[in-house]
Each structure stands twice: as structure tokens, then as C-alpha cells.
Amino acid sequence: MNLGYIKAQTHGPEYSWHKYWSRKPANVISAYLKNLVPEHGIVIDPFCGSGVVLYEAQKLGFDAIGIDVNPTARAISGFLTHPVKAEEFKNIALNIIEELESKFGAKYMTQNGQKIRYLIHHVQVRCGACSSVNTFDPETHGKNGKKCEECGKKLSFGITNLIGTQIVDLVCIDSLETISSEEIARQTDISSEKFSSIIRFDKTLVNNKRTLTSDKYGVASYFTSRNFSILSEFAEKAHAINNESMKKALLLVLTASSAQASRLIASRGGLKTGGQAWTIPGFWIPPVHLESNPFIHLRARIEKLHSALVHSERELERDTSVKIMAKSAKDGLEELYKTGVKADLVFLDPPYGDSVAFLEFSAIWNAFMDEDVTYGDDISVSDRTNDPMTGEKYLEELTTVFGLVRKILKADGKALLTFNNISFDSWKGIIESFQSAGLVPLEVNYQDPAVISSKSQKALGGSYIGDFYVVYGKDDRKPTRYEDFADALTLYLHKVAGSRGGKVLYPLLQRYALEFWLENNLRAQDLQEIDKLIESKFTKDGSYLVSNSDIDCPTLSQILLEQIQSCGVSQISIDDDFLIKTKVIMREFGTPSFYEIKALLDSVIDKTVKDKAPELQLTFDFN
Structure with missing residues (x-):
């Protein structure tokens, strides 16, 4: 076993239709499964999340068991591993959309018949000192520290002070004509109209300053009344479907569209779609935000889910079993152990401390799923007011889980840990838990992701960008x-x-x-x-x-140049294979990321190759 570095590839259509955190590169997961699991083997993923491990195991002919406390995670995993028929899904979904558009489509039409793409809202708050109403103005409140226009007292434009919004502009799909003030006033009235009697999806959130949520507010607070009405009507029709897999597939259309249809999207002025995706680490309503036409997003997601289903129909191995359990990792593994299940591989991608509070960030999605959740079952570190998960408790839970992993593994079974956290405290707990369980590292690799955000690329040394992949096996040797x-x-x-x-x-x-x-x-x-x-x-x-x-010792630039010159030919293709070989050679000096090697490559070419080997022709073929 020596898997080494594997070049991560971007996700295909089967994964790119729904946001989820910590999704691992499918080709990297597939490579590890091929190397670690024997024919007809069993794979268990007690933090299965978006189902990458389950789906890749299924494609390779392995039986798989996934466990997760998050209803949305289980729905995504089930969509992948127990897919509905692509054309049937599309027909049912479009029928629902067309029925809703016939009833409510006019809510997104101007008086002259133009279909609206999105509207721009400015938040309104009441001053606590003088009670005057202030409408957020980027020019005024962006420069004076958000002070009241009447008395000069400091204002907060957060949800706790929000009393309404004012529409200042709208963009139509097929027209750039100027919108009248009368139309703006008309749309303001329609936007605040509650035209659905369905209230069961307006679930209360938890108190947590980090996620910017409070139990004083429900899910509906993060949508305009118009959009929450439309989404609630869609959810109600999805829940009326008798086939459970089809019902979940339809609900995933909604959850995948919900952020774009919410008030969580800041207006970026001038962009075709009005703004970017939900990227803020919390439920924050920007003082200038969008109200997007939900029918546009729902239709787009139907197409994406349909493409994923078509892809799955070609890829899936049908002679395998995939089971998904609605339990915590601890409870699920205990149940499997008691029933005598033994695994060839347990894949472990636990929450990275306090990086993402999975259940709390999934609150809007799970509201539309209409499934009860117990936040204490999520071991993500969280300082929510009720039933918080402390760092100490988090490590205790992981120690229990890793102990169960050893019990459930076959004698020659393996555990594969992926972990990304900059905290030595977290790592101490992780390492201690494995050592207590009698599991020893057999191979350690650091994997770059397929894509790094521009923000992260500007500070490559400032945070963990990739993940450690650590293969563990049973061994009673004492730690060194x-x-x-x-x-x-x-x-x-x-x-x-x-x-x-x-x-x-x-x-x-x-x-x-x-x-x-x-x-x-x-x-x-x-x-x-x-x-x-x-x-x-x-x-x-x-x-x-x-x-x-x-x-x-040689510099990395010198090693890279020697690698180029050692090829002994005048034409060299700098491709992924070349870069991977270079990473292997450099491991003695701390394996650099792909992005560090690319930066070195630019330096070597500019400063050395052009001067010392001008006859050398380099071609580039890597992502």
C-alpha cells in the first residue's frame, strides 16, 4: 500500500447540484477505496454527509453503510445511492412548477407583462433612541458608521432590529427599461404579501451568536413573504408524493434553491444574476440584499438534478447494498457492532472542531424536509445556548467513536481518516483517540483540493487548504x-x-x-x-x-530545475504526472502543494530555464 499523492479532480454532475460542506474529491476517494477494500468488501461511513464515499463504493461494487444525524445529508446521500428514474422525476417536478406558476407566476410579473429576475431590497430599522425609521443607504450609512439620520445614534441593521425593507430597484429577464416608482411601490406590496396558509415549515432556529441565529426567529424571517409562500407551496406538494425517494428528490430541488431564493444574498450590483451564492458563515441578512424569482432557481435545479440522475443511470452498480441510518455516529456504530457487522474500511471524516456546525447551518434545508433534529447529536463544536457542544465533549465523543471503529473492523480492516483543522488541541484529541483505540497510522498523505478559492490562494500559508488522509490499521504497538x-x-x-x-x-x-x-x-x-x-x-x-x-540543502527551485533537466530531451510536457513526480521527490523537504510547485515553476522558467537552456521547449498541460 502506497497511494501517495492523487491529483484531485473537480466534482462531476452527480455532485455539483447541491451545496454541502467538506465534500471530498470523488476521484481521490475512489482511489483509496480501490486500494483498501477487497472484492465484495463492506465500507462504513459514520459521518456520511453528502454521500461521496457511499456512492463511489457503490460504483465499485462494494456494500456500504452510511450514518448521519442530518436529514439533508441523508437525503443527498440517498438521492445518489437510491436514485429515482430521471425522466419520471423531471416530469413530476416540472408539473409542480407549472402548477405553481399558473397560480403564483403573476407575483413575479410587472404590470406591463415583464418577468422579474430579481429585486433589490434595502433594510429598514427603527432607531432605539428616537424611534425614527431608517432605510439603509450605502452612501449615508456606509460612511457615517450607520448612525441614525435623525438623532445621530448608532444603528444596527441586523435582523433583531429589522422592521421591513424597501425595494429600490428590480431587474427583468428580457427588458432593461426603466422601472417606474409606481411599479416599485406595487412590488413592495406584493413582496410582503402572505398568500399561502402553510406554516409548518417556519421552524424556530437555535440561539447561537456564531451562526447569527436566535430562537426568536423562524425560517420564514430569512425570506420575503412572497418567496416563503412559493417555497412552502412547493414543499407541501413534494411532501404529498407517496414514493419516499421521489419525495426526497423533489425536496432537494427546493433545498438546493433555498439560499438563492432567500434574503441571505447580498446585491453585488450589475451582475447578471444580481449576486453570488450564500457564502457568509451564518444567517446574515445583508442591508442591501436580493429577492430572486424562485421559479428561475427551481427550474435550474430541476435540470441539474435531472443531469445527475441521468449520469447515475449509466454509472451505478446495481448488485450492491447501500444502507443509510438516521443516527449519530456513536449510536449507529454501536447498533452495527451489536448486530455483528464487520467492515473492511471505515471512512472517518468527522466535523473539524468548530469549523462547521452542520445541523445548525442546515436549519433552513431541514425545515423544508420537515424532520425533527436533535442538535446535541451533532458533535460539531458549537456554543449554542441550549445543549452546547464543547471542545472537551467533542473529543470525548470522537474517542468513543474511534473505539467503536476498532471493534467493528475486520482483523485486517482499515480506517481512513480525513481531517482539516489548524488547532493542535483538536489534533491532540484525534491522535490520542486513535492511540487509545489501538489503531496505528500506516500511511499519511496530504491532499490538495481540486479548486482553491482566490482568497485562500492569496494566503496559502495562512490556513489549512487541503486535508490529511491517514490510513490506520489495528496494531497493539505502543506510541513512540x-x-x-x-x-x-x-x-x-x-x-x-x-x-x-x-x-x-x-x-x-x-x-x-x-x-x-x-x-x-x-x-x-x-x-x-x-x-x-x-x-x-x-x-x-x-x-x-x-x-x-x-x-x-537544495532549494525546491533547484530540485524542480534538476527534475526538468533530468528528462534529457529538448521538449518536455509539464503535466499532472510530471508535477506529481516532483511532489514525491520533494517529500523529504516537506511536500509542497500543487500551488507552491506552480509558483516555483514560474520562477524557475523566468530566472533559470530561459537563461541557461533557451533551446528547451516546455509545454504545459495541467489544471
């Missing part, structure tokens, strides 16, 4: 003492810095130290020694740490 590897770790970190000109950003040095720690199965209780080592052997220089060693 840090003292036995202190010199080796010190040398390794100096080589990491030396190969990068003698200095390196702390998060990168931390990542390489963790990789070394995992590979050598060092004791969890010694993990704090990493920072002590770094403090004693490196000097801080702004954002960088400078090595105090005079160790002589």
Missing part, C-alpha cells in the same frame, strides 16, 4: 516517545525551511510537523513539544519563522 524522534523532527523542519530559502510560514511548518508526528506515531501527550521545538530552533521574522540552522 517524542524524545526518541526529537533530533529527526528538528532536522526535518530545518530542511523544510532550508529548501524554502531558510524561512517558512508557521502554519506550513506546523503542517509538516504534524505529518511527521503522524507518520511516526508519536505520543499524543507530547504534541505540545512541537511549539517548544519551533520556539527554540527558529526565529520569528514577521509572519515567517527563520531557521537557526546552517544545514546545507
Whole structure:
């Protein structure tokens, strides 16, 4: 077993139709499954999320069991692994849309018959000091610190003070004509109209400052009355479908469209669609936000889900069993253990501490699913007021889960952990939990994602961008003492810095130290020694740490140039295979990300190849 680095590919149509967090590259997951699971093997994913592992296992002919507390996660996983017929789905979904458009389509038409794409709303709040109503003005309130126009007191334009909105503009699909003030007033009235009597989807949210939610507000607060009415009518018709799989597929059309139809989308002025997707880490209503025509988004999602179903009809292996359990990871694994289930592979992608509160961020989706949830079953760290999940409790839950993993694995079974978190405290708990369970790392790799946001690319050293993939097996060997590897770790970190000109950003040095720690199965209780080592052997220089060693080692640029020159030909294709080989060679000095290698490549070509080997012709074929 030596999987090494696998170039991640972007998600295909079967995955790209619904937002979900922490979705792993399908081709990377497939490669690990092929290497770790025997023929007719059993795969268990106790945090199955959006179902990538279940679906890829199913395609490879493995039986799979997924567990998740999140109704939306289970619905997405079920859509992939138990798909409905593509054409039947499309016909039913379009019939619902056409019925709703015949009843409510006029709500998104101007008086002269133009279909509206979206409207722009400005939030209105009442001043707590003088009671005057203030409508948010980007020019006025964006520059004066959001002060009351009457008395000058500070204002908050959050949901707690919101008393209404004012429509200031609208954009039609086929017309750029100027919209009259009368039409704006008319649309303001229609937008606030509640024309559906359905209220069961207006679920109350939880108190949590981080997610910007309060139990004083329901899901309907995050939509205009017009849009919540339309979405509620769609949900009601979906719930009336008797076939459970078809019902869930139709509800996923709605949940996949809900953010774009909500008031959570800020207006970006001038964009064709009016704005971007919901990207804020919380339920925040921007002071200038959109009200998008939900019929447009629902129709677009129907097409995307239909494409996914067509793809699944070609790909799926029908002779496999996939079971999805509505339980916590702990309860699900306990039940499987008691019934004698044994796994060849348990895939572990637990919540990354407090990175994403999965159930809380899924609150709008789950409201339309109309399934009760118990937030305490989600082990994501959360400081919600009721039943919070502390960091200590989170690690206790993981320790229990990992102990059950060992029990449920076959003698030669494997556990595959993927984890992304910058906190040594979280890593200490993770490592300690595995060591307590008698599971030992067999292989450690760091995987880049297929796509990195532009924001992350500007600060590649500032955060974890990819994931550790750690393969564990059963082994009763005791973890190694840090003292036995202190010199080796010190040398390794100096080589990491030396190969990068003698200095390196702390998060990168931390990542390489963790990789070394995992590979050598060092004791969890010694993990704090990493920072002590770094403090004693490196000097801080702004954002960088400078090595105090005079160790002589090649730079990554030199290694890359030697790799190019070693090809011995005048024409070299710089493709994914070339870059992967380069990553393998550089592993001794801390495996760089694809993006670091690409930056090195630009430097090598500009400064070296053009001067020393002008006859060398390079072609580029990588993503």
C-alpha cells in the first residue's frame, strides 16, 4: 500500500447540484477505496454527509453503510445511492412548477407583462433612541458608521432590529427599461404579501451568536413573504408524493434553491444574476440584499438534478447494498457492532472542531424536509445556548467513536481518516483517540483540493487548504516517545525551511510537523513539544519563522530545475504526472502543494530555464 499523492479532480454532475460542506474529491476517494477494500468488501461511513464515499463504493461494487444525524445529508446521500428514474422525476417536478406558476407566476410579473429576475431590497430599522425609521443607504450609512439620520445614534441593521425593507430597484429577464416608482411601490406590496396558509415549515432556529441565529426567529424571517409562500407551496406538494425517494428528490430541488431564493444574498450590483451564492458563515441578512424569482432557481435545479440522475443511470452498480441510518455516529456504530457487522474500511471524516456546525447551518434545508433534529447529536463544536457542544465533549465523543471503529473492523480492516483543522488541541484529541483505540497510522498523505478559492490562494500559508488522509490499521504497538524522534523532527523542519530559502510560514511548518508526528506515531501527550521545538530552533521574522540552522540543502527551485533537466530531451510536457513526480521527490523537504510547485515553476522558467537552456521547449498541460 502506497497511494501517495492523487491529483484531485473537480466534482462531476452527480455532485455539483447541491451545496454541502467538506465534500471530498470523488476521484481521490475512489482511489483509496480501490486500494483498501477487497472484492465484495463492506465500507462504513459514520459521518456520511453528502454521500461521496457511499456512492463511489457503490460504483465499485462494494456494500456500504452510511450514518448521519442530518436529514439533508441523508437525503443527498440517498438521492445518489437510491436514485429515482430521471425522466419520471423531471416530469413530476416540472408539473409542480407549472402548477405553481399558473397560480403564483403573476407575483413575479410587472404590470406591463415583464418577468422579474430579481429585486433589490434595502433594510429598514427603527432607531432605539428616537424611534425614527431608517432605510439603509450605502452612501449615508456606509460612511457615517450607520448612525441614525435623525438623532445621530448608532444603528444596527441586523435582523433583531429589522422592521421591513424597501425595494429600490428590480431587474427583468428580457427588458432593461426603466422601472417606474409606481411599479416599485406595487412590488413592495406584493413582496410582503402572505398568500399561502402553510406554516409548518417556519421552524424556530437555535440561539447561537456564531451562526447569527436566535430562537426568536423562524425560517420564514430569512425570506420575503412572497418567496416563503412559493417555497412552502412547493414543499407541501413534494411532501404529498407517496414514493419516499421521489419525495426526497423533489425536496432537494427546493433545498438546493433555498439560499438563492432567500434574503441571505447580498446585491453585488450589475451582475447578471444580481449576486453570488450564500457564502457568509451564518444567517446574515445583508442591508442591501436580493429577492430572486424562485421559479428561475427551481427550474435550474430541476435540470441539474435531472443531469445527475441521468449520469447515475449509466454509472451505478446495481448488485450492491447501500444502507443509510438516521443516527449519530456513536449510536449507529454501536447498533452495527451489536448486530455483528464487520467492515473492511471505515471512512472517518468527522466535523473539524468548530469549523462547521452542520445541523445548525442546515436549519433552513431541514425545515423544508420537515424532520425533527436533535442538535446535541451533532458533535460539531458549537456554543449554542441550549445543549452546547464543547471542545472537551467533542473529543470525548470522537474517542468513543474511534473505539467503536476498532471493534467493528475486520482483523485486517482499515480506517481512513480525513481531517482539516489548524488547532493542535483538536489534533491532540484525534491522535490520542486513535492511540487509545489501538489503531496505528500506516500511511499519511496530504491532499490538495481540486479548486482553491482566490482568497485562500492569496494566503496559502495562512490556513489549512487541503486535508490529511491517514490510513490506520489495528496494531497493539505502543506510541513512540517524542524524545526518541526529537533530533529527526528538528532536522526535518530545518530542511523544510532550508529548501524554502531558510524561512517558512508557521502554519506550513506546523503542517509538516504534524505529518511527521503522524507518520511516526508519536505520543499524543507530547504534541505540545512541537511549539517548544519551533520556539527554540527558529526565529520569528514577521509572519515567517527563520531557521537557526546552517544545514546545507537544495532549494525546491533547484530540485524542480534538476527534475526538468533530468528528462534529457529538448521538449518536455509539464503535466499532472510530471508535477506529481516532483511532489514525491520533494517529500523529504516537506511536500509542497500543487500551488507552491506552480509558483516555483514560474520562477524557475523566468530566472533559470530561459537563461541557461533557451533551446528547451516546455509545454504545459495541467489544471
